[in-house]
Structures are given as C-alpha cells and as structure tokens.
Amino acid sequence: MPGTGVGGLSSEQGDRSVLNLNVLVLPGDGIGTEVTGEAVKVLRVVASKWGHQLTIREGLLGGIAIHKTGTPFPAETEKLSLAADSVLMGAVGLPEFDNAPPETRPERGLLGIRKAMGVFANLRPVRSYKALLNSSPLKNELVDGVDMIIVRELNGGIYYGTPRGVYDDGPEPYAVNTMAYTKSEIERVTRMGFELARKRRKKMMSVDKSNVLECSQLWRRVVVEVAADYPDVALEHILVDNCAMQLILNPKRFDVVLTENMFGDILSDEGAVLAGSIGMLPSASIGAKKPSGAWTGLYEPVHGSAPDIAGQNKANPFGAIGSVAAMLEYSFGLTEEAAAVNRAMELVLNGGKVTADLKPAGTPATTEQVGEYVCQAI
Ligand code: IPM
Ligand code: MN
Numbered sequence: 217m218p219g220t221g222v223g224g225l226s227s228e229q230g231d232r233s234v235l236n237l238n239v240l241v242l243p244g245d246g247i248g249t250e251v252t253g254e255a256v257k258v259l260r261v262v263a264s265k266w267g268h269q270l271t272i273r274e275g276l277l278g279g280i281a282i283h284k285t286g287t288p289f290p291a292e293t294e295k296l297s298l299a300a301d302s303v304l305m306g307a308v309g310l311p312e313f314d315n316a317p318p319e320t321r322p323e324r325g326l327l328g329i330r331k332a333m334g335v336f337a338n339l340r341p342v343r344s345y346k347a348l349l350n351s352s353p354l355k356n357e358l359v360d361g362v363d364m365i366i367v368r369e370l371n372g373g374i375y376y377g378t379p380r381g382v383y384d385d386g387p388e389p390y391a392v393n394t395m396a397y398t399k400s401e402i403e404r405v406t407r408m409g410f411e412l413a414r415k416r417r418k419k420m421m422s423v424d425k426s427n428v429l430e431c432s433q434l435w436r437r438v439v440v441e442v443a444a445d446y447p448d449v450a451l452e453h454i455l456v457d458n459c460a461m462q463l464i465l466n467p468k469r470f471d472v473v474l475t476e477n478m479f480g481d482i483l484s485d486e487g488a489v490l491a492g493s494i495g496m497l498p499s500a501s502i503g504a505k506k507p508s509g510a511w512t513g514l515y516e517p518v519h520g521s522a523p524d525i526a527g528q529n530k531a532n533p534f535g536a537i538g539s540v541a542a543m544l545e546y547s548f549g550l551t552e553e554a555a556a557v558n559r560a561m562e563l564v565l566n567g568g569k570v571t572a573d574l575k576p577a578g579t580p581a582t583t584e585q586v587g588e589y590v591c592q593a594i
Contacts, residue, residue: 236268237271243280244277244306246520246521247307247522249388251533252304252306252585266424270561293325293329294329302515305329306516322521331376335512336500342490343364345491346360362387362468366484368481369401369402369477383496403442405423406442413471416473418450422435422452444473456482459475497518498534498535502546510549526575529583529584530573541557552575559593569581
C-alpha cells in the first residue's frame, strides 16, 4: 500500500475535480502548533497546484483553549468543527495540568471533539519505510515490510463510560471508571475494519481481553457476526496481552488490527516503535458519511504535545503531513493529491532530510525544513 497506508476507504465525491475545501485547524498545545503549521503549508501547496479553493479557519482546543476561554473544548470550537468540511488537529496537553482532574484537563477537549463529531473509527496505519529501518530499535528484518492499520474504536469504552470519578467521601478514597460497549458501537467500527481489510490483504485481527472482560466477550461475538458478511476476509482473534508481544515478535503477520478504544491507544504507541518514531504516525478519525459522499473526518497525528521539545523547531511533522494526505483522500476524495503528498514524503525520507527523532546520519533537519522539503517535492 502506497504512502501512509491509510488508503482503502473510498469517498464518493463524483468527478468534481476542483473543490472548495473548508478546513478547520486546531493546532492545540506544544508541538501541535509547529507540526500543523507545516501540514497547512503542504495543504496550501496542494490546493494551489490542483486549483482547489482553500479556506482555513483556526480554532482553540486543549490547554490553549483553557487559557483563553476557561474550557478545553469551547462551544465556538464545536460550532466551527461541525461547520467545517474537515478538521486537522495538532496535539493537546500541557505539563501544568499534570495534576488536574480529568474533567479539567486539555485531553478532555480532544475526547469532547471526537464525540461531538461522532468520529468513531480511528485509523492508525503503521508501516515501515526502507529509509527508516535503522530508526527502529528492532532488527531490520523484523520491521522491513511491516504494513498494518490499527482500527481503534474512538467514541466508547472506558474513555467515556459512566459512572466515573474519584470519591473521597467514604472510609477511604476510591475511584471508578466504566468500560461499556453497545452492540451497535462495536458493529459500526467492525464494519469499517472489514471494509478496509477487503481493500488490503484481507486479514482481520480482532484484539480483545475476552478471557477476563465481558465487554470483550460481546466484542468477539459481534465481530464474528459481522464477519459472516465478509467471507473473503480471514478473521483471527487475539488477546491484547499476546497482541502486544506479537507486535514486536512478528509484526508482519498483521494487516488490519481491530480493537476497542483503550487497547488501541496503547497498541498504537507500540506500533510507533515499528515505524521508527511516533512522530511518523498519521491518523484519520472517521465518522458517518456526509450527504456529499465524503467522510466526516478529524485528522490528527498519533503523537502528543511533547512539551520537552515544544517551541524548538525539532518536532517531526510527518505525522501531521500524513494526516493531511488522509484528509485529502477521505474527506475530499482527492486520491491523486493524497498520493502526491505521500510520494513527496517518501522522497524526503529517502533523501535523509529528517528530524532528530529519526536519528539521521548527518545534521537533523528542523520541523520547518522538513515541511519545506515536502512542499518542494510535491
Ligand atoms: C491519542 C492520545 C489521546 C488518547 C489523549 C491525548 C487523550 O494519547 O490520541 O492516542 O488517549 O486518545
Ligand atoms: Mn495515545
């Protein structure tokens, strides 16, 4: 699969070749501002080269939104995100909120927008690039040829379940979180996974903890039911602990990896080790299809706000730029443009012009330089 490997879902926008792209950008916190800055430059180059109209609005999400409005997901941002054709997010999280309760943290803003937009399937492709084999601590022969996509349920599970809270009013403090799934929540993301598998190597690995959790037992039951509609796709189940091990021992056996919200969060960071750096990973969070045929989409690199390197022009913008490629494909049906961005990224990688996280042989490139190189290569 070419490029970021997010490909596989088609958007049916007819044959309109020139589009009016209304994009909301939410840079967020830390390196979010820097990487989305480069991703937006790439989007502008694509728009001008292919003659698309591009309208970019900017909004507040996360810690910066708390500072400016008192809440991590302001009503104005919700309005803008629902009005936009597509949303590009940077990262959220600031160290000053490290000890704050979940409901007042920047991260709550991200959970809020994912839910408000109804983006229930988070597609996180993990692939190796020849030029980056030595960036991974794993042996080259283990990672060479890795090409999988993690399909993470994004609107349910323990991230959203109630009751939740820390209670200090009993004999001793106690805390509770709830993992809950309905059949339809499992079914819709499972269908998305099978559709992707059909367009890839037709292998579906469903990840659960059905030896312990009731949610996982329902998960497995629903996945098996849905699989009956996809007899051409080979289905396997794996327990999440074993999956974590197999991802390192034999990553090439995976094609589509389907899993619930928290397992997907954890496994995708592990996937970053295969790709060489978490800065490489793009993601597309997809919801319902709009009347236009485009997918509702929130595009976000997998990495966080990395406060330790924020403001230093060091962050790897590939995750954000790859997310733009995914946006062009899913939200706008612009497969040629998406392929051009993916090709440009690969050219830059092959030229060794990469940021410090990828441990290049020579002087590392800056965030802005990498963005510039990608723009030139398009
Ligand atoms: C991710 C992040 C988020 C998550 C945080 C920032 C809320 O880790 O997108 O993987 O846990 O979903
Ligand atoms: Mn995460």
